[in-house]
Amino acid sequence: MATAPHTMVSMAKLSQTVTDWVESVRSLTNPDRVYWCDGSKAEFERLRTELVERGELQPLNKDTFPGCYLSRSNPTDVARVEHLTFVCTRDKTDAGPNNNWMDPAEAKGMMRGLFKDCMRGRTLYVIPYCMGPLDSPYSRCGVEITDSAYVVLNMAIMTRIGRGALERIARDGTFVKGLHSTGELDPARRFIVHFPEELTIESFGSGYGGNALLGKKCHALRIASYQARTEGWLAEHMLIVGLQSPQGETHYVAAAFPSACGKTNLAMLIPPDALPGWKVFTIGDDIAWLHPGPDGRLWAINPEAGYFGVAPGTNPKTNKNAYDMIRRDTIFTNVALTANNEPWWEGRKDAEPAIDWLGRPYDPKHGPAAHPNSRFTVAATQNPSYSDAAHDPRGVPISALIFGGRRRELAPLVYEARDWAHGVLVAASIASETTAAATGAVGVVRRDPMAMKPFAGYNYGDYFAHWLEMGKKLKQPPRIFHVNWFRQSASGEFLWPGFGDNLRVLAWILERCSGRNGAQDTAIGHLPHIEDLNLNGADVKPEAIRELTTVHTDAWKNEVTDMRKYLEEFGDRMPAEMFAQLEGVAQRLARG
Ligand code: GTP
Ligand code: SPV
Ligand code: MN
Helix, strand or coil: CCCCHHHHHHHHHHCHHHHHHHHHHHHHHCCCEEEECCCCHHHHHHHHHHHHHCCCCEECCCCCCCCCEEECCCCCCCCECHHHEEECCCCHHHHCCCCECCCHHHHHHHHHHHHCCCCCCCEEEEEEEEECCCCCCCCEEEEEEECCHHHHHHHHHHCEECHHHHHHHHHHCCCEEEEEECCCCCHHHCEEEEEHHHCEEEEECCCCHHHHCCHHHHHHHHHHHHHHHHHCCEEECEEEEEEECCCCCEEEEEEECCCCCCHHHHHCCCCCCCCCCCEEEEEECCCEEEEECCCCCEEEECCCCEEEEECCCCCCCCCHHHHHHCCCCCEEECCEECCCCCEECCCCCCCCCCECCCCCECCHHHCCCCCCCCEEEEEHHHCCCECHHHHCCCCEEEEEEEEECCCCCCCCCEEECCCHHHHHHHHHCCEEECCCCECCCCCCEEECHHHCCCCCCCCHHHHHHHHHHHHHHCCCCCEEEEECCCCECCCCCECCCCHHHHHHHHHHHHHHHCCCCCCEECCCCEECCHHHCCCCCCCCCHHHHHHHCCCCHHHHHHHHHHHHHHHHCCHHHCCHHHHHHHHHHHHHHHHC
């Protein structure tokens, strides 16, 4: 390895606790080499060259996609594996029915067996990283040890890695330990295991995204949500976006949608021509850390520094900002190729696929050319709408929290909760069709409270209680909304155009926040009067908008019954307030 040994020695000296831990992992895993990542550009380029030489990364068309590379994962390793993901608390009930659980001692024993000598012939990379701006009091650090150079490159794009992070760890005196090995990529020997009480993550047998980039879902959501509960903040699966109205008023909103349900797209939307004068600023596209501020408002930082985004569906009409930002210096994973070596995915529109994601000549009989969960990894600074406020150590103040799912039926386009406690129920009642972001069946509606089903690091009953408590700490809590961009007609067409047109809904939400819009008071919450939605130039039929703003009482009665059953699964851990809020909805529905 080309880094001067003195650099590594001086990094190792920065924190004795990190060095001691690296040494214990070294003796367990037996790598040929240990390498401390300094986060420099030269290091990034060197590792990338090594991966190209080993055939693990393929350079793409240098003229049209400069600095872009393709990675093809093992075909059995293409998404998060929720059935192999565990939260190992001492008491099983603390993990809750929403998590898979294993006894911590048993889990550690099993993982030790897997990690023993697993890095023979490999390099052990030490990646000190910081989630959030290096100078923010809300940021938290970790160290990921991995034997995958692909993981190093992705972590370098997605987080702030290297010396600065290690210096902060030395100052903070604490960090999250994340141990990762790709192992043999054998699905039968694949486990993603969390020990929230010890701030530790162990991941074996996958090189893919949320299973392997431990700063992301494992640390910034599962471990962080657990810490946030004890410390009085929230770690959520949310984008953060700033919206400036034509009158020059700027509001920030945070929105939680399940995986592959539109966060990246909403975070960088381009206003439709019919809404001139609006400006959009992206803070984050996947994770928000939210703290009550001294002013009684809720403030948010984006702990990440890049995007690990869904490729399919990205084109100049749906998401021009993303389409432009991934034309250089981007790592593509499991996309297809055109005949002239450009990356291709379903919905790219321009160009045709020639080689599919598995490297075979494209044949529609084999299914989609790009894997439905193919992704791009890109630095946030390449996003044309990226905001400088993303680096502000204080974060940004949040005016509205928005929740939503992918639901072809029932959930209207938008509705507002009556108050914070009702909003916690609304957020908890997200249900969404499963997507390719996790292995398993796609298109099945499942309950996904706060879009955190795969990511809440503790019992949902305690989590809802924590959410209810947070509202009491906020003098000016954000208003809470529910949206659904995915309603379909009987013939399967989307009723709402989505993407940039979603700004029409955000504009209504902001008018509600400013107290300027009225609403229809319904059993489930406040819905817009159609005339208050700006639909100028929108490609939406009058019957569709009526349907999108109608509450179907009988269907909602069934929904309440289903939700009650779901909440009961959590036994005494479920706060009584959640049932009280649900009974409120039931009574309003009964009144008709
Ligand atoms: P994760 O990165 O998995 O957390 O996903 P995400 O929530 O960021 O989802 P993303 O924005 O990447 O969108 C996922 C898919 O939904 C893409 O194929 C998009 O093209 C599609 N999509 C996003 N927004 C809309 C919308 O408003 N309407 C419709 N119909 N599709 C959308
Ligand atoms: C998600 O699945 O919600 C993602 C991709 O954002 S992953 O990093 O794999 O979690
Ligand atoms: Mn996500």
